[in-house]
Amino acid sequence: MKKRTIILSTLMLFFSLGIFAQSAERYVTDKTHIKFFSTTPAEDIEAHNYSTTGTISTNGNFAFSVPMQGFEFEKSLMQKHFNQDKFLDTQQFPTGRLVGKISNIETIDFATPGTYDALIEGELTIRGVTNKIKETGQLTVGNNGLTANSVFNITLADYGVEFVKGKPSKNIAKTVEVTVLAEYVPQ
Amino acid sequence: MKKSKWIKIIAAVAVAGLLIGGGIGAWMFFMPHRDVQKTTTDFKLTTTELVTEYLGDWQGSNDKYLAADGNSKVLEVTGTVARVSNDFSGRKVVLLQEKGQKAGVNCTFLHETDKQAAALTQGDVVTIKGVIRSGASFDADLDMYVHAVIEKSAVVQ
Numbered sequence: 001m002k003k004r005t006i007i008l009s010t011l012m013l014f015f016s017l018g019i020f021a022q023s024a025e026r027y028v029t030d031k032t033h034i035k036f037f038s039t040t041p042a043e044d045i046e047a048h049n050y051s052t053t054g055t056i057s058t059n060g061n062f063a064f065s066v067p068m069q070g071f072e073f074e075k076s077l078m079q080k081h082f083n084q085d086k087f088l089d090t091q092q093f094p095t096g097r098l099v100g101k102i103s104n105i106e107t108i109d110f111a112t113p114g115t116y117d118a119l120i121e122g123e124l125t126i127r128g129v130t131n132k133i134k135e136t137g138q139l140t141v142g143n144n145g146l147t148a149n150s151v152f153n154i155t156l157a158d159y160g161v162e163f164v165k166g167k168p169s170k171n172i173a174k175t176v177e178v179t180v181l182a183e184y185v186p187q
Numbered sequence: 188m189k190k191s192k193w194i195k196i197i198a199a200v201a202v203a204g205l206l207i208g209g210g211i212g213a214w215m216f217f218m219p220h221r222d223v224q225k226t227t228t229d230f231k232l233t234t235t236e237l238v239t240e241y242l243g244d245w246q247g248s249n250d251k252y253l254a255a256d257g258n259s260k261v262l263e264v265t266g267t268v269a270r271v272s273n274d275f276s277g278r279k280v281v282l283l284q285e286k287g288q289k290a291g292v293n294c295t296f297l298h299e300t301d302k303q304a305a306a307l308t309q310g311d312v313v314t315i316k317g318v319i320r321s322g323a324s325f326d327a328d329l330d331m332y333v334h335a336v337i338e339k340s341a342v343v344q
Binding site (some may be wrong): 028030031032033048050051053054055063065067068069070075076077079080082083084085089090091094095097099181183 | 216217218219220221249250253254255256257258259272273274275276278280293295320321322326328329330331333334336338
């Protein structure tokens with residue numbers, strides 16, 4: 001009888017540990033919108049990308065993989081310049097990425113629908129150059145998934161994109177605004 | 188030749204140069220985007236062939252399919268419809284992926300061709316023409332396979 005109780009208790013313990021040891025729930029997205037916006041006295045330029053893939057876990061880890069040739073500009077000449085080796089060199093570096101963690105994940109209740117402020121810490125890689133970022137965003141918990149959004153600025157020179165003369169130096173801002181929107185579904 | 192005649196000739200050449208230069212500049216600046224659907228197809232292949240090629244040699248495939256100025260290769264890809272959805276711009280996105288395949292090809296349609304995509308259902312075998320934006324890969328950061336991306340798509344009739 002005692003032996004049976006020990007076996008049962010051991011099984012229950014393993015079962016409980018199994019539940020608590022389950023990996024964090026993961027959400028995936030390929031419904032995204034990433035926007036670059038540059039403003040100078042000469043002109044406003046924006047580019048849109050709708051083909052990014054991303055994941056986010058309830059432990060706060062997240063990642064985005066951005067196909068750089070997916071950015072669309074109003075003018076084809078701008079799009080060509082964007083892709084060329086003097087700018088983003090998208091043939092050599094076809095993917096941008098943002099990888100990090102929501103540092104205040106304990107304040108986000110994935111079981112309760114609502115909008116939560118998120119503190120984002122991670123690494124942004126563009127043109128093969130990686131820089132640390134620390135930004136803010138919002139995570140909206142819905143009944144069937146999540147929506148994430150964030151707006152932040154990046155300095156192009158930090159990623160090896162710098163124009164010292166010519167039209168681009170007047171028309172492209174040194175710092176551009178990046179907007180990220182993603183709609184996740186459970187994996 | 189009189190001096191005044193030379194001046195007239197030089198002035199005429201200068202004006203013509205300015206007009207031609209300005210015209211070329213304006214044409215470059217306002218040049219429309221390439222019409223992918225009117226562009227000659229570079230490669231015809233199946234989703235399995237494209238995905239396998241990329242998973243086998245990602246860098247070599249990028250060199251083969253992606254262009255430095257972003258006007259990358261125009262493909263006709265044949266495969267099985269796994270999903271039809273909308274992106275944030277309201278355009279239709281058709282995922283071509285075979286059963287058991289690690290990754291597929293996400294084809295974003297144009298507003299003008301959206302109706303073709305809306306008529307597709309899961310399991311249809313279809314050929315879609317578009318420009319490649321990125322290839323399939325296993326992404327260690329995402330810990331998952333990422334689909335190839337084709338844009339400016341339309342169904343090949």
